[in-house]
Amino acid sequence: MNRFIDIDSNHILFKRDNMYYKEFSSDYSLIRFYTHLIMQKAPLEIKEELILEQQISELIKNAVQHGNGCDVMKKVKVWFSFSDSNVRLIVEDEGDGFADIEKWNKFQEERIKAFSSCDFSKMNEYAVFKTERSGKHDGGNALFAAVQYWDAGFVFNSKRNSVAVGKNILTRGESCFIPA
Amino acid sequence: MEYHIENMEGCRVVYLKGDLDLYTTVKFRDIIGEEGEHSDSNFIIDLKDVGYIDSCGIGALLFFFSAVKKKNYDFYLTCLGESVFEVLKLNQLIKFFPVSESVSSALLEMSAKGRT
Numbered sequence: 001m002n003r004f005i006d007i008d009s010n011h012i013l014f015k016r017d018n019m020y021y022k023e024f025s026s027d028y029s030l031i032r033f034y035t036h037l038i039m040q041k042a043p044l045e046i047k048e049e050l051i052l053e054q055q056i057s058e059l060i061k062n063a064v065q066h067g068n069g070c071d072v073m074k075k076v077k078v079w080f081s082f083s084d085s086n087v088r089l090i091v092e093d094e095g096d097g098f099a100d101i102e103k104w105n106k107f108q109e110e111r112i113k114a115f116s117s118c119d120f121s122k123m124n125e126y127a128v129f130k131t132e133r134s135g136k137h138d139g140g141n142a143l144f145a146a147v148q149y150w151d152a153g154f155v156f157n158s159k160r161n162s163v164a165v166g167k168n169i170l171t172r173g174e175s176c177f178i179p180a
Numbered sequence: 181m182e183y184h185i186e187n188m189e190g191c192r193v194v195y196l197k198g199d200l201d202l203y204t205t206v207k208f209r210d211i212i213g214e215e216g217e218h219s220d221s222n223f224i225i226d227l228k229d230v231g232y233i234d235s236c237g238i239g240a241l242l243f244f245f246s247a248v249k250k251k252n253y254d255f256y257l258t259c260l261g262e263s264v265f266e267v268l269k270l271n272q273l274i275k276f277f278p279v280s281e282s283v284s285s286a287l288l289e290m291s292a293k294g295r296t
Contacts, residue, residue, distance in 0.1 A: 013242075029203075031204070032202075050266050054232060061234075068295070086207045110282055115276075118275060123275065127273065127276060128242060137206060138235075138236070139235030139237070139238050139240075141235050141238050141242070142234070142235035144272065145235070145265075147268055148183055
């Protein structure tokens with residue numbers, strides 16, 4: 001499984017065919033409401049997928065907060081699709097893009113080593129990723145879970161303001177729709 | 181999010197109820213910030229009644245864990261529900277946080293380490 005962030009505007013996950021579309025203002029207080037609106041389109045068995053709602057909420061929060069700086073005049077655009085076997089989303093903001101992808105990937109590489117060692121002081125050093133743009137209440141840990149959860153890919157476009165993700169739901173022994 | 185705090189065997193046990201998310205984290209940080217600053221004791225955060233946690237909530241737990249460890253006290257998370265466990269497992273923090281299945285088992289583990 002790829003546990004890093006890719007950059008590829010031509011990635012198959014950016015294909016928007018047959019996807020639902022919604023756009024939202026960057027109102028921080030409505031992030032979980034927006035997530036509920038998206039989840040309404042999910043089949044029942046997908047709605048029950050553990051932490052799917054939480055992971056979608058994290059993507060929207062990143063776009064609202066880090067991408068658009070919670071400027072309610074700026075839009076977050078979301079394309080999404082659900083089937084019995086997979087979930088796909090594309091979340092796009094109007095910001096300058098996630099400049100620190102390479103820095104994050106490097107941090108993640110060291111973090112994987114630190115957590116493999118089970119050495120507390122090393123793990124402590126790599127528990128969270130923060131930058132100058134991080135807010136006081138930022139957890140600094142969302143992307144570590146996201147790159148694991150979205151097992152069909154976690155990919156930014158070249159402008160780095162749009163992320164496409166995919167999740168394989170393998171509850172009935174189906175094969176993956178996109179190789180991880 | 182609701183909470184109450186009990187003293188048990190020299191340990192502060194914080195029982196949380198509700199979502200620990202982007203909206204409630206500020207309140208949680210206020211509570212635990214006050215606790216961490218003024219309480220000289222071990223801590224247990226019981227998550228039995230927390231059904232939803234996000235990165236902000238985990239960040240707050242990390243913040244508190246770090247504050248308690250700096251004072252050289254012990255810290256445990258207890259009664260993780262399925263979704264809380266899943267998020268901590270995904271970001272590998274399940275290896276980082278001391279976790280116990282119940283408050284009583286955490287107290288026993290602290291006692292075995294001579295921390296209560």
